Amino acid sequence: MPQSPQGPGERRLGGRPARRRAPYAGAAATCAGLLVAVAALAGCGAPDGADPDWTKAKASQSPPPKPVWDRSPTSIAAVGDSITRGFDACGVLSDCPEVSWATGTDDGVRSLAARLLGKTGVANRSWNYARSGASVAELPAQLTKVAAHKPDLVTVMMGANDACKDEAELMTPVAEFRASFEESMRRLRADSPKTQVYVASVPDLKRLWSEGRDNPLGRQIWKLGICASMLGDSQDMGAAAQERRATVRARVVAYNKVLKDVCAKDERCRYDGGAVFDFRFTGDQLSTWDWFHPSRNGQGKLAEIAYRNVVAAESPA
Template sequence: MSRRWIAALACLAALVALACDGSGSAAPRPSDTPRPGDPRVLTALGDSITAGYGSCLVLVSCARNSWSSGDGLRVESVYRRLRVDTPGLRAYNRAVPGARAAGLADQARSAVRDRADLVTVLIGANDACRGDVDQMTPTATFRDQVDAALAVLRRGRPKARVLVVSIPDLYRLWQVGHTEPRAVRAWSRGVCPALLADATSTAPTVVARRARVRERIEGYDGQLRAACRAYGTRCRFDGGAVHRHRFDLDQVNALDWFHPNAAGQGRLAEVAWRASGWAG
């Protein structure tokens, strides 16, 4: 191998390492000295979306680009927006790629250990994105699992403020992507098969399958709203703002054509921030 190729590979490795800095990390971000009365810790809970999966150069978690807790320069995250007025704030990302609502309580326990004052929750995409529609988490079960996680927070951090975010409209992803051959090829490798398998098919059974996934996600959003209302005044639901966001393919990565890229994470942060009530 020539020296030129060795140098090129070394540069590529360095770029990947830089892009994925913070991948899967739960370490607190560097912070200034907290001021009395300011929130001290934000903890992000959820799945691969909140983990920033696929928002760097490769398909791995990239917490620096997370819409919630990211501290990188490419995404004006909720955390970075909060830091303007709360310079002592630290952030932890406890989101787990592939997580479903069943695993949310364990993440909530991590938030309690973090002594979180602010918590963001985005969960449900993987409950719908199963191998088949019959494997999707039942709506009632989903609600029980979300309630269990919120109960952990309420017991362990009763004064924490919680932002529950609606699930992005995955059906829209199929709508805007099923005519893009690169997206269809990526999806055929097992990306959210309950919704995206046979992406170009118009067979009645396939159309009905997509409709069932769409309805289930809408059902999950309704339960997230109700669970937050039951939690009390310290929980705020985004009112469906994230689900209503009309994203396009330029906001998803060009590797799996599913997860938000840095631009998509930034837009998600903007929508969630406006709905959070945390400004000022």
């Protein structure tokens, strides 16, 4: 049988030709090059034993972002209805803006503006565009007036008059309430994009009814037509009257959900988490003229709630 030719360095193992060894030297050189490249990339970080100043310099290149919510505004505007105008807090059937929870100057109330800006700031850097009797449909126009001042913060308390109607069937539909509030925010953002918005929840009107219904003077004044959807026939505890009051309260709850949801979509907006709605007003916090609107004491409580939420590190839940 003819023998296979053997090349140099080749030998048989068990009758078969031995395989040639691969040229490992080239592969080793390639691997070494990759290791050097990886090491070079690793060198972009701080080497062991490096100067601590290196880490400080690196950190200084990326400062932490400034929080969007400014807890120390230097100018404040207010929009809303009779509550923000201090209606019936000083005299019968009249506004008393000096005791307003938002922008008032009364030392006993210590309004939000007074707490944040001081007396001089309230006089020169605060504006109150709320109107007694206003409903949410008026809110876009009020915020348009506010935007002209470019305030750091605007407070919103609106919705009680949308629920306070002659009859429960006349209350503002929730969809309309939402549309008006969304339009208000769009206008404000177009005209004053950096203005922060603090939104107070609508008070629990049923709570106000339950607190004032035992006062003889309050009952007589309520007969004049104040918030008849809730306060009308205040002593009637029949099924129809109970259902009517429950319907009004449910509508207020729905309004507050709208305020919360729309506000949550804006990084410069804070809803109070339902704090005003949850506050248990007593006779001391209600006007002795109508047993429905906040008194000076009540205005002060609203100011406390607002201040606590505006300066808080985190938005209320």
